[in-house]
Amino acid sequence: MTTLIKSATIIDSSSPYHNQKKDILIIDGKINKIENSISEKKDYQIVAQENLHVSCGWFDTSVSFGEPGYEERETIKNGLNVAAKSGFTAVAVNANSNPVIDNKSAVEFLINKANGFATKLYPIAALTKGSKGVEMAELYDMQQSGAIAFGDYNKPIANDNLMKIALLYAQNFNGLVLSFPKNNSIAGEGIANEGINSTKLGLKGNPALAEHLQIASHLFLLEYTGGKLHIPTISTAKSAKLIKDAKKKGLQVTCSVSAHHLVLTDDELHGFDSNFKTNPPLRTALDIKALQKAVKTGVIDIITSDHNPIDVEHKKVEFSQAKNGTIGLESAFGAINSVLALDHFIESITSKPRAVFGLEPISIAEGKIADISLFNPEKQYTFTKEHAISTSKNSAFFNKKMKGKAYGIFSNKQLILNS
Known part of the structure; x- marks a missing residue:
């Protein structure tokens, strides 16, 4: 599976692409290319979201x-x-x-x-x-x-x-x-x-x-x-x-x-x-x-x-x-x-x-394993029970105003998006 993340602002101080808007091509779970624009192909899984930002997982x-x-x-x-x-x-x-x-x-x-x-x-x-x-x-x-x-x-x-x-x-x-x-x-x-x-x-x-x-x-x-x-x-x-x-x-x-x-x-x-x-x-x-x-x-x-x-x-x-x-x-x-x-x-x-906790460091760079969080840091909304997907609904943040919404992740060769 090949995944193409389009127009994502990279937030990763260890990456040469920090604070830059790039396309990210992921092939078989590894970051293959990071460029200003990468052409789409029919069999690509495309990720394109409003004000998309990415960081290390x-x-x-x-x-x-x-x-x-x-x-x-x-x-x-x-x-x-x-x-x-x-x-x-x-x-x-x-x-x-x-x-x-x-x-x-x-x-x-x-x-x-x-x-x-x-x-x-x-x-x-x-x-x-x-x-x-x-x-x-x-x-x-x-x-x-x-x-x-x-x-x-x-x-x-x-x-x-x-x-x-x-x-x-x-x-x-x-x-x-x-x-x-x-x-x-x-x-x-x-x-x-x-x-x-x-x-x-x-x-x-x-x-x-x-x-x-x-x-x-x-x-x-x-x-x-x-x-x-x-x-x-x-x-x-x-x-x-x-x-x-x-x-x-x-x-x-x-x-x-x-x-x-x-x-x-x-x-x-x-x-x-x-x-x-x-x-x-x-x-x-x-x-x-x-x-x-x-x-x-x-x-x-x-x-x-x-x-x-x-x-x-x-x-x-x-x-x-x-x-x-x-x-x-x-x-x-x-x-x-x-x-x-x-x-x-x-x-x-x-x-x-x-x-x-003694885990290996990760970064967003070509040749690295794709371990990426996807989000919009400017999205404003009120957190309600509809946003809680946990089995238990005991949130201290119900009805609180939020700034920032996670779209999901790419990790372990899988793309998971918050529908």
Whole structure:
């Protein structure tokens, strides 16, 4: 199959064609030619879209699919289809299934289940058995089977000695350890950011301090042990400052922020809509401003959707009883592109996450494998349930104005377009 992408503006700082409008000819999954104009032939698959832009394939480093065990939330098949139509050529899938992905067989199950899809699935295996935070899982075996990192999704490691041992042990095979930024002793049963809104609404507060203590503690451990530590989905200004200072010390620490923590504040909670119940909780406008700045300055390495489908039985209930989480693949680009420059978004979802998680760099150049996201950065619309193609419909971005629409991807010799 030969595919011709017409009149596409290339956004790829590693490419000689950066910011140039070109035709791209793809033959058997490889970029054959990049020229100002390439003639069409009858058997070509043509891609021509309004204000078409392309970049290296987007990589989302925090995605949850229900399978195995919670297929009513999202299957791997549908989840990868959602990712492809949302512009993502790769996703790192969290271990929060049932059973938890905490052994080599479970890792291999995910990889085999995702075989042949346009979007590549990379497992993040559990750091501890059953994600219970008690006993370290078989990290090396899981890495050999294809796991790219180790973390208990949305569950902090309370045992500092366990984290110390994990950081030491993972160095033997250059493993990446994740530390969810929450101190449960301080957070308690808090379900909203501790502050004015939680007080007004009578919701139990989860203070920013709970995040700061956990980050500070594990940065001290990292300084002691060495190794590589990734802190997913930070949510406060102070967290960004702690990580900035650690990087200045030369520590190998990286971090991510979710799309909703860059855009939405805890003011959204006034309607008690459980789609806004997330972990970490939505914070303040001051936090958002600081997090956006941290992305621009490189303190925050990665932007993620933190896509977490929750079925209606566990979401459309009283706010205090609802499970945490929002879907985010479909809305990530439109939300982030509304508040950050396009180059910042692209860098934080292409080259940087691939570097952090140890994947090969990619670029848009002749002779390279075609791993490409297709999008329109200027398309403005309101995100509604019709735009959500996930099985679960728990989006914090419903009825929010968006700027930027993904058209789809070309990856693994397949063209997938968002109809």
